[in-house]
Amino acid sequence: MDVYDFPTPMVLIDIARVRKNLEKYFSMAKKFGKKIWPMVKTHKFSYIARIQCEYGADGFTVGTLDEAEVLVEKKIAKTLMLGNVYVADKESLSRVLDIVEQGVRVVLRIDNLEVAAFIDDQLKRYDLELDYVVKIDTGLHRFGVKPEHVVDFLSKMQRFSKLRFVGVVTHPGHVYSVKTPQEVEVVAREVSKTMGRVVSELSRKGFDLEIVGTGSTPTLKHDIEDPTYTHLFPGNFVYLETYLQHLLPKTL
Numbered sequence: 001m002d003v004y005d006f007p008t009p010m011v012l013i014d015i016a017r018v019r020k021n022l023e024k025y026f027s028m029a030k031k032f033g034k035k036i037w038p039m040v041k042t043h044k045f046s047y048i049a050r051i052q053c054e055y056g057a058d059g060f061t062v063g064t065l066d067e068a069e070v071l072v073e074k075k076i077a078k079t080l081m082l083g084n085v086y087v088a089d090k091e092s093l094s095r096v097l098d099i100v101e102q103g104v105r106v107v108l109r110i111d112n113l114e115v116a117a118f119i120d121d122q123l124k125r126y127d128l129e130l131d132y133v134v135k136i137d138t139g140l141h142r143f144g145v146k147p148e149h150v151v152d153f154l155s156k157m158q159r160f161s162k163l164r165f166v167g168v169v170t171h172p173g174h175v176y177s178v179k180t181p182q183e184v185e186v187v188a189r190e191v192s193k194t195m196g197r198v199v200s201e202l203s204r205k206g207f208d209l210e211i212v213g214t215g216s217t218p219t220l221k222h223d224i225e226d227p228t229y230t231h232l233f234p235g236n237f238v239y240l241e242t243y244l245q246h247l248l249p250k251t252l
Ligand SMILES: Cc1ncc(COP(=O)(O)O)c(C=O)c1O
Pocket: 039, 042, 061, 083, 084, 171, 173, 215, 216, 217, 218, 233, 234, 235, 236, 237
């Protein structure tokens, strides 16, 4: 059968290519002592998530609670970071608690005090604690706490006894607006500088940071080599579609 014989629309995935991409980036991450918790929203396949585990993924980042539940139901994920999920209503929180009940570590991303107050209040009812990281806005301007407000934000978060601070993360999605590998590197360096400043300030104030993370495929190579980060959350890297190739360093 020729590829042109398939009915359309049809998604065809080159699994050998997927494995090649995973091998390259997971082995590089291992060399630099970094964890990759892949963003699942790119592929939404438990089949591919399982392959990612083979290469060393011991956690995943999700874009929706549906994705999280599939990874838990299929016993693929032991750790889940809720990437783009706002847990701001009782139903979402109850879905998160169901996941926790199954022995999975859930790390929330928080950038809003009202949402934090709601979650903390609900957790008190169940006498449960959850880990969270603070989302930092490093240039995308879609979500996240502004770097200069992080210390103040965290001092206000201290009143929430059921939320445990474990780190800071960012998503430099604005990198997709640049056109050359050199410009990608400039974005990666700027984001890293901002995150580095945030980390130094928080460390000076006595905060412990288990997770300092960033997530984007164009910046991935730079991020893996960057001592600022402990965790990386790329999604597209699994496919490295040709439309991204012009953004990647020539050495890849
Ligand atoms: C919050 C978050 N983290 C990570 C990623 C993964 O980035 P990329 O698609 O560049 O791999 C995305 C993708 O949009 C995202 O929204």
